[in-house]
Amino acid sequence: MPTMRYCILQGPEGLQYVEMPASHAYQLSALLLRLHKEIGKLTADNVPQLPRVAAECSDLELLDPAASVTSGLDFLTRLERSFAAIREQTYPLISLLTEIRALLAQLEQWYEEEYEA
Secondary structure (H helix, E strand, C coil): CCCEEEEEEEEEEEEEEEEECCCCCHHHHHHHHHHHHHHHHCCCCCCCCCCCEEEEEEECCCCCCCCCCCEHHHHHHHHHHHHHHHCCCCCCCHHHHHHHHHHHHHHHHHHHCCCCC
């Protein structure tokens, strides 16, 4: 069984819990930190609100019955879609999308390899 880590994110809707392979969790945290650094430079009117990384942990026990864990693959797919929909004219958005898509591709490959094993 693969080792997983959890990224706890604070967003407009509250806390989100994202499950990532332990080998990739730091990449999600780093990606979100980078996106927050760059998002202020975007001038489009449809820039998504990003959650902030609050913590990473190896074990997670949710006590709130309404809380749920999102897979990293689902989270990154939604993130990619939200950034692909931005109608930016002045800032080179392609570099941010490239970073999101690179991590998404790595995660897809990881899951493929895990299912084959």
